[in-house]
Amino acid sequence: MTDFSRTRDMFDLPKGVIYLDGNSLGPLPRAATDRMAHRLQNEWGQMLITGWNKAGWFIEPRKVGDRVGKLIGAPAGSVVMGDTLSIKVHQALASALALRPDRRVILSDSGNFPSDLYMAQGIIDTLNQDHRLETPNPTDVLDRIDTDVAVVMVTEVDYRSGRRHDMAAIVERAHQKGALVIWDLAHSAGAVPVDVTAIPADFAVGCTYKFLNGGPGAPAFIYVRPDLAENCRPALSGWMGHESPFAFDLDYRAGSGIDRMRCGTPPVLALAALDAALDVWDDVDMNDLRARSIELSQQFIDGVLARCPDLTLYSPSDPHQRGSQVSFAFQHGYAAIQALIDRGVIGDFRAPNIMRFGITPLYINDTDIAAAIDIIADVMNAHAWDDPKYQNRAAVT
Amino acid sequence: MTDFSRTRDMFDLPKGVIYLDGNSLGPLPRAATDRMAHRLQNEWGQMLITGWNKAGWFIEPRKVGDRVGKLIGAPAGSVVMGDTLSIKVHQALASALALRPDRRVILSDSGNFPSDLYMAQGIIDTLNQDHRLETPNPTDVLDRIDTDVAVVMVTEVDYRSGRRHDMAAIVERAHQKGALVIWDLAHSAGAVPVDVTAIPADFAVGCTYKFLNGGPGAPAFIYVRPDLAENCRPALSGWMGHESPFAFDLDYRAGSGIDRMRCGTPPVLALAALDAALDVWDDVDMNDLRARSIELSQQFIDGVLARCPDLTLYSPSDPHQRGSQVSFAFQHGYAAIQALIDRGVIGDFRAPNIMRFGITPLYINDTDIAAAIDIIADVMNAHAWDDPKYQNRAAVT
Structure with a gap:
């Protein structure tokens, strides 16, 4: 059985952020900084051109x-x-x-x-x-x-x-x-x-x-x-x-x-x-990952739909017809995503009206999902997206 | 006037190496490691997807x-x-x-x-x-x-x-x-x-x-x-x-x-x-760089030709018809380049018989050139290239 608390510890996740955009850009693996520094200093720096063979580039x-x-x-x-x-x-x-x-x-x-x-x-x-x-x-x-x-x-x-x-x-x-x-x-x-x-x-x-x-x-x-x-x-x-x-x-x-x-x-x-x-x-079994993704997605869908009557599920409700993301349609989706990012829940927006959330069991757990539902419900029910400051930003995949 | 001792200090050059292959792969700039670590940890790690706009990616x-x-x-x-x-x-x-x-x-x-x-x-x-x-x-x-x-x-x-x-x-x-x-x-x-x-x-x-x-x-x-x-x-x-x-x-x-x-x-x-x-x-003036490249190339050509009768200049002798590299033709050029690399002078080989040396004033000076000439003369005149261990390696651009 895959240990997803172990995989979560392998990422350097910023404090105060629930990251539901790993379907666009995954977070920094802790090992990446040292691996890169080694490549720069011990390989490129020391081996120079010979790194092509010596380091196996x-x-x-x-x-x-x-x-x-x-x-x-x-x-x-x-x-x-x-x-x-x-x-x-x-x-x-x-x-x-x-x-x-x-x-x-x-x-x-x-x-x-x-x-x-x-x-x-x-x-x-x-x-x-x-x-x-x-x-x-x-x-x-x-x-x-x-x-x-x-x-x-x-x-x-x-x-x-x-x-x-x-x-x-x-x-x-x-x-x-x-x-x-x-x-x-x-x-x-x-x-x-x-x-x-x-x-x-x-x-x-x-x-x-x-x-x-x-x-x-x-x-x-x-x-x-x-x-x-x-x-x-x-x-x-x-x-x-x-x-x-x-x-x-x-x-x-x-x-x-x-x-x-x-x-x-x-x-x-x-x-x-x-x-x-x-x-x-x-040490990840893809079937474990898939099962966990479906669990977390269901928790997310159920929680959001129960508490946010203005949001419509845009993804298939049948998990077998769905990848590892959940999308909702909402007329003011762009502003709503900006309001969520300001409150530490990072999802993204896709035209014309889609709020998109990636479900990534490697580093997202049920506590994160529960906290994200709370914040989404707050933003939606308080109409936080209506603030003018959320209307005019650029979004990137 | 460009200060080439300053630019040389901006590179992390391995000790004991005279690097005449910057026309293939330049060396590691000292600033690169920190810049990359910042990109990984402060940008990717902390900003996640928002780095596309916030960090200007x-x-x-x-x-x-x-x-x-x-x-x-x-x-x-x-x-x-x-x-x-x-x-x-x-x-x-x-x-x-x-x-x-x-x-x-x-x-x-x-x-x-x-x-x-x-x-x-x-x-x-x-x-x-x-x-x-x-x-x-x-x-x-x-x-x-x-x-x-x-x-x-x-x-x-x-x-x-x-x-x-x-x-x-x-x-x-x-x-x-x-x-x-x-x-x-x-x-x-x-x-x-x-x-x-x-x-x-x-x-x-x-x-x-x-x-x-x-x-x-x-x-x-x-x-x-x-x-x-x-x-x-x-x-x-x-x-x-x-x-x-x-x-x-x-x-x-x-x-x-x-x-x-x-x-x-x-x-x-x-x-x-x-x-x-x-x-x-x-702070580099390209005309200064060019003048310095021609000086160092001439020093290199004169020294090598004077001391290595087996090498033929394969580059144009007129500096205006030449870029910032110097090539010599030699039947056993492949092995000779391997022997030089073993002795700390890194150049490279191009088929069928070309020994190629990059002249890069940003980090190569006249002391390096003089030392390289000595080592090339030793390798050539002692037929060091004749050692069987130098016959069978891969070379990469």
Whole structure:
């Protein structure tokens, strides 16, 4: 049984704050500061250029990739770290379209995170071959999959509602119809059990600064189905993905397997913080985490709905259809979130009217949830959100 | 007059090492460790998600971009940080080709860094419109520029020989012929005076882990000529380059000017180290730096050639045709570099036979150069490179 009081102690949480925004940016793992200082002073400072080999920087995108892989059911050697999620979406999409040259549809949904859609639009413009992006309602994706679809690109957990796609059904139908699937795990990795082997999506991508706590702008990851990887030609063909980077050949030859999804020089400093963050997962059972997430979410939903009649549940009430966040709709949601932050409960707002709260059992417990409910009820019932000072701030994911 | 003993004190250099590889990875600036710890503990740890606004993470790619811009003659607001140099090459190339839709040639040279060429090959494959990459000898680039060339993409300073292109002549001729120019500053920024305004290249890109000392895998930069920026549609159209990222619109609309070259979430941790590294430049005059680089390079060349008859100068002997590195050709160069590293002189090797030494006046002085010459002469004249233990290691840029 996972000991969540132990994992909570592994984070440096500010006093007086109940942090319900770990679905946007996870908190600082205590080990990260020392790990980073070591990387700077003992590795970069002392080893200088020789750190690429001596400290293993060159292979770290693969080593850290394997650690992330364990959390998503990926076999060793099938995940690599680097760049940002948007870039990894591009690599997966470009690879998928090249593998389905006779098809023209990228199927996503209107609940997908916009950057994924923007990257698809950029690729479509570049290819100039009459590809088109379709974005039906999330609930209509499954039925829309047909033989004209080259690739289905969905984020499993909707960033606004927290609604979860039935990925097994999507992958099964896509494969029946000859389409490929890109599974965006931004709100899944570290949030819900994921098994890219059992549900054999072709590509999986994700960021590591949300539920994996890698820090602001932490490197992204990409998984490619091992039997598919050798057939992918990444459009972003940088030297680190070359078969032999240090031969300095003039012609690109893709490296073997997932290595070809490497592109430029890896983000060595950021990987140190992420590696420290991944230590937290060593003794966590994802099924325990999921069970605890559902418990805490239910406590939160029940408490808020009982005490805040102005809030409407925007997330699915069935926990199996929900990721690890809870969203409420409220007309003055933006101001209400600002009022909550002022009172130490950090959630966030998503247009047009969504108050979003991440449920992260690694460092949030039932006492936190109870205290958060009290403060939310105070803000809502006293109309604290009506104060003019809460109307005009910027919000960031 | 720039005080180079002061700048030297701003670096944490390991004892017993003469570091002549700052053209590959600059050393650790003393301020970087504290700056990074502050970012982790006081910003990420304490501010959590609110750091995006409170600590200015969101605008930091522009703020740091302006600091880099000062070193390359770019006006404020024309440079932005992020991703890797390979990705920035892609953005510049894709933008340039879209601006010259009737032309099919990407002109580079056989001395360009392979990753730039690989990215071009990836774009050509993707576009599938009969574009082609030409890579003549570096000395033949200028004469090859004609009206079929869409874009000239050259790295000003050759990573192997240190030979410098005459960028003013290349830009002038390219513009006469209606071609665009991408100026890769990987070995120029912080190494030689650069003025992207006086020599009006259309795009300039570079990394920051070499002469700018931002750390392994530090973020890259891109400059776009301000009057051109509004006409560029980046192929990598991520949400941070959107006109209004937090509107979460389903359709991409490019942000204004250089903002559209932003893509995914910025590398906030890495930017802290880079920002600390840029402090070193506050009181450095690039003309002083260049003069000092030429002095030290001449001392190095004269000393080595006088005492090592087996080494041939592979860099141009005319300092005006050379960047801030000195290369020698030697059949057993790989082993010789390993023998030197064992004796505390760190340079590097590039296939097939090049021993490469970076000259970095910020932290290397004439005493270092004299000591390095002594050790190189010992290794060469005692045939220390002939030891079997030096034959089989990996080298990394």
